[in-house]
Each structure stands twice: as C-alpha cells, then as structure tokens.
Amino acid sequence: MSILDITRFIRGYVEFEASGSFPERLINLSLRKGLNVYDTRGSGGTVKGRVPKSQFEALKRLGSRCGVDIRVIKTRGVPFIYMHNRRRSGLVAGALCFAVLCYFLTSFVWVIDVEPTSRVSEYEIRQALKDHGLHSGAWRDSLVPDTIERETMMQLGLFGWMSVNITGTVAKVTVSEKYSPEDTKGEEVRPCNIKAKKDGQIVKMDVKSGESIAKLGDAVTKGDLLVSGVVSTESGGDFLSPSIGSVYAETTVEKTVEQPMSYKQSLPSGNFTQRSMLEFLGIRLPLGLSYVPYESYTSQRERLNFISCGSVMPVDIYNEYCTEYKENDISLTKEEAHKSCLAALALYEAFHMQNCEIKKRELKGEIKNNTYVLTAKYTCVEDIGEISYIGVDEGSEDEAANEQGSGAQSESDTAN
C-alpha cells in the first residue's frame, strides 16, 4: 500500500458506476471542474471510478446535469468507518484509550541494546546503566544521555568512549574500551634492577639486558640484587639500563592444610521448589501460588527474554529454583581426611604454583586435636626475579642504590 493509497483511505473515497448515454462526458466534465476522479474503468457502456468522499456530491450534481446515472458501488475509508461506528461508544472509547496508551508507553525506554566488550560483560554494563537511571521502563524525558555516559564511564572506568543514543523506545549503548598501557606491556624501557623475591639457589639465568650480579649456583635471599640496571662501560663510565631477563632458582615452599575429622555440613536434601515471575514495567508479578517452605535453601535464577525482530522485549520471565539444604554431621576416617587434604593441595598447586616447576613433594600427615593436618614441602624451580625501578620519583631508588655498592652510588649521583 503506497502513501497515496493510505492518504486516500484516510480521506475516504466512493467507488461509483456511471451509466447513461454518454458516461465519458462525466469524466471530461469532472476533470474540467477539478474533481479528482481516479482508477477509472470503462466496460459495457458504463464507466467505473473512484472519487474522494468530499467531492462525491459535486460529482452527483455533474452527473444529473449531463444525464448520467451515478450508482455507489462501495464506500471505503476512515470517515465511513467512523460514521458506521460512531454510535458504538465503547469502540470509540477503546480506540481512544489505545491511542492514549500508545502515546503513554512510547514515553518510556523499553529496549536497551548493549554491546559487550572483551573486559566488561553485558550484565555489568546493564547494571551500571541501571544505577544511573537507564533501565527498561525508564521515563524517557528524565534521561540525559551525556550524564549517563559520563557517570557510567566513571563507574566502570574501563571505557575510553561511550555513547547512549535514545531513539524512540530503544536505547542503543555503544562502548569502546580504554587503551591500556598494559596491553602493550612488553619489555621494560625504564631503568630498573632485578631483585630476588624469595630465598633460593640459582639454577638458570636468562639475562637479556643489564649486568648480572648473581651467578649460577649462588644462594640468594629475598631482596638480593640479581641483575643490575647500572652497566659499566669499558671506558670506566656507567649508564642506566632496563634490566630484562629471568632468574630461575630452586626454592622450597611449605604448605599446611587441615581437615577436621568430624564437622557439620549443609547438603541438598533432595527437595526443591520452582517459582516463576513475570517482570513488566519494573514490577515482578508471581506466576502461581508456590512459595519456599524451607529454612535453609539456595536459589538459582533464570531470566528468559522475549526477542522480536532482533530486539529484546521489555517483558521478562524469571524462573527461580530453590533447593533445600540440611545440616548433616559428617565423620571422616583418616584415609578420607587425607584424600580431602590432597584435593585441597591440588587446588593450591593449580592456582598458586602454576608458574613453578615442582621437582619434589614431601607429605607428612598427622592427627592433632581431632583434626587431620597435612604438611607438604615442595622443592620447585621458579622465576624469583622482581623488577625494582631506578628513578628519582620511585621510593625504591635509594634502596636499589644502596644495595649496589659503589656502582649504585655513582648512579644515585647521576640521578640527583
């Protein structure tokens, strides 16, 4: 349906049939009188056509003047629909309510289209936007995109640029991550030393820049200088350089884990309840009469969105799954307690010693005060190097300088 058809429908039109001795004359006369007769069809001595409702009376007068009978075939359009239904007050009221409701509902933001980034999830962005007033069901006139952008960026702190565009009932949020120097972190460019962060015996050194102070086989303690950033030249001078490299040492780590032989633990009893809620206009309405009869339970929520034409609709369904938990007395045997401690050690190794190469592990288990205590002694090889910057602004400068002896003294003088 074209715009012209829509306009004609809104104005209303009459489809007529002209018959008589010379119906073509009616078309010629109506044209000269400026009547808008369109979609004409001639067949069998009659001419059919359409004319706007407002011009039909003039056409009828013209027909009677030129001896042509005009018969109405069909009437269509908004004015006729209105005339036909004007006595149905309920229908008119309903149409009016619909129009008012449409106008009212378009005053809110219903859909928030957020593009997630690699560092910040869509949920986090949505929560931050909600904190600053942009949520599904927010009053559109109360939203100031500039303020929302600025405050959300300040809250999350990870965006270099953010844009909130509100078009109709849809808010499109576009974000761009901030450039972080850590993204391009590679080799140090500032003068620095490498010091030991742990006690150990050096087994491997891989120094790319700087002057090696420690040697293979040396035993070092925490804080010892390993690689110096003050490099001596053949002519007797010194210059500052970034120390780049890895220093691997054999270290020992002791870790103790404990497991009570008897304790209380909450476990699922097997009972669970499901509740559903409908969220619309920021209001949650329960779907059903179910409630949670448990004293202790865990809740898992699932949110279902309705998507239409690629946009998330502002109607959500929340499903809440509640699982009852009851406290149980648990007693372990020594073997079970040992297994439990081993599991805890495995987690420790996975999360705290992922950069270490474990050479040896000695375990010692004993029961003390109804608690099983497992002590693990690790011998491992790891990079013990720690960067310590040299500079006038850094607090570590003086320390670094003092530890370097005479070479460091000349460096400190240079810096000052």
Add this chain to the structure above:
Amino acid sequence: MAEKQEGGFLRNGLFSRIEELKPSSVFLEMKGNTEVTIEGCKGILEYDSLLIRVSVGGAAITVNGRGLCIKCLSLSSVVICGVITSIEYEG
C-alpha cells in the same frame, strides 16, 4: 474606455496565434505495447476495455487493445495502459 489586457500583446496576441498556426499539437509516446501517453487531448470520447477514443481538437485518436484503462488523466494529457494492438488517427 477599453480595459488593458493582462499579459500584454506578446502573450495574448502573438503566442496564441502561433499555437493556432501549428499543424498539430498532439504528442504520442508509447512504452512497448502496454502504455501510451497522449499529450494535447481535449477529452474522452469513448471508454471501453477494448477501445478508448480520445479527442485531440479537430481529430480523434483511437487506441484498440485488451484490458485498456486510463491510468492517469489531466486537462491536457492522458495515459492509457493495457495490451495495445493498434492506434488509429481520425483526421
């Protein structure tokens, strides 16, 4: 006292005479055999799905065909569409 004519001598006198002196001011344009535009028409003489006759001043143009209809009509031109089989000029 004679009223002064609007538009002056050039518009009311000379140009109108030039128009009258033209042998024919009818212009026909066809798009394949489905549409014909006639400019300079003075009115519809006959209108049927098989035949449409258009007055062009002192002459008439007859368009024969099937399913003929007037797509657009104005004071000086008409657009006829349908399957056109022949066009006759009656001078």
